[in-house]
Amino acid sequence: MASHWRRIGIGLWLLGVAAAPLSGDNYVIKIATFVAFYGALALSWNFIGGYAGYPSFATAAFVGLGSYAGALCQNAGVPMVLSWGLAAGVTAIAAAALGFVVLRLRGHYFAIGSIALVEILSLIASWWSGLTGGGEGLNVTILPGGPVFIARFFLYAMLAIVVLALVATVLVERGRLGFGLRCIAQNEDAAEMVGVPTTLYKVLAFVLSGVFCGAAGAAYASWVAYIAPTDAFSILLTVKVPVMVLLGGPGTVFGPLLGSSALVLLEETVWARFLEFHQAILGAVIVALIFFLPGGLLGLAGRVRKSA
């Protein structure tokens, strides 16, 4: 995809999300906030799943870890935004440590290993009730300032996380890391042979795929003001995010953003129209999109230009 098109696309996306408050409707702002939230998660997943080609299902593990770390820091008196930063740090460290272990696995084995991380962390959150409140969940104080302010504040907070993730994506893509990760995706053994430090690069990609999820999860916890193990470590979320990236275009900068907003809006529309069958319809749409659009929506755009 030509780079000017990409810039226009990203610019329009950011503007569109940032302009949500113009609608004057807090529900629209809330949807825009979810678009940004999923955008950040999709960009994160793209590092490990898109560039390195490792099918990670650890997204919910990072989101949950971040939300718990953030909520605990905030309840301990750390200022809110700082506690998001701390949560991102905690998630990054955990991702590095866990990545060192699970990234020894490849393909399906890695996928299963990564999904196990979600389950294990969920169990820990559930059992360690002295710290996490266990199944009763954790309450976070509601931010004062009224609903209009809160809605806007969290929209721009999520958007800021998206921008950070975007900057990281662009830097990775232009740098050695991005090149190395693409080599790993194509043939890991060959990459290692020609001198790509595969273990280091994979761990870095895994950390990058965790750190923004951690921050977004912490912001989410402050936003909703209540988290519990089952919802913080949601398997649905961990599956949805890769679908978004595949839908938009894996291994690209704009694809994850496009895919996440498309899926959130699609869900919103389908769900509002077909109360009874929405999940079946959504499933069919996802299957159809993935069958007919192997390169995602961006791949489709590429094909349009070629055939034109």
Next chain:
Amino acid sequence: MSLFLSRPRRQWAACLLALTAALAVPAVQAQTLKIGAPLALTGGLADEGKKQQVAYDMWLKRVNAAGGITVGGKKVKVELITYDYQTNEQRASQIAEKLITQDKVDVLTAPFGSGHTKVVAGVAERYGVPVVASVASSESVFNQGYKFLFGTLAPNGGLTDALVKVVTKQMPTVKKIALLGREDVFPKSMAASMADAAKRAGIEIVYNELYPVSTMDFSSPLSKMRSVKPDWIFMSGYTKDLILARKQMADLGVTAPVITMITGPAYREFAEALGPLAENVTSATWWSPAVSFKSDDVFGSTQAFVDDFRARGEKGEPDYVHASAAAALIAVQKAAEIAGSLDKTKLRDALAALELKTFYGPIDFTGNGMNAARELPIIQVQGGRAVVLAPEAIRQSTLRAVK
């Protein structure tokens, strides 16, 4: 290739169109009491969500038959706006926001369960919209200092105290209790309050553990339980856990004279799924169709509510979820009538001051928003259906030992 292109594009155009249509704000209407109800109609809590839906509809039919409700001397229509939140926390908070900002509801009801009630109450509190929760009974939901949250269930403590009273009175040989609770808001707090009540009654706690959500195998806690030989096995969880655990107890030969499963026997599904294994399992509940209250609400009496339920062609008998959900709307209705206004703050104040006799039982919201404690029914499955053991006034049978 180009064949494929137009179709998704058209899809997109259609989606965008539909989206704009969905976001358009509905036109202003004459004065109507709008009640917003996020319901779990799909997903893990779908059975419970549908019960709430049935109860809301029963109430609405009665109200419509009466021509609406009277607010400030005028008849006001009632509109119930429901959405499916798919048993999904994010969706629940999203829908609460949608109901408040787009549908402009005057009051909300909460979904099933303590956790999702908290999420909806958190959103409503920001906007100052009253929420009446029909199926949340854990203190941890109501101790957040929320001003706009009310709950029709009585505190969990009331259930366990009543239970201990029945067992110690009718089966004084019970000296040792084993507790197993689900690591989740309501079941966990039930297990804790049971431990408390047992201690006070001088019953020795020989086992006390929690199991994680989505446990599929109870053999390890059950085997440990067997080794300590309890007289009373107390387990709390959701119906699916309880059915599974009861079956595994039978497989492993774990038993006790008293087996309590909170709140399995309150649901028709429990006895249906377990058959003879459900026999003599006890529970406490907030309401039973056997209670009989006369009331000045739209139903008039407990019997009328049960009759309505049967007349709809619903299976079996209504349980506490149905009754409490309908009672929540009765509370809203009475609050609106007393306040003489649909102003949210006035509704909130009227709810806080409410004292009602309903078909479901008395409603009197205490300082934290929960319904006041009262004597709650203790039930046991006998002959395939739940019968009431206490309170004395509505007793149908006496406590039997599990064989």
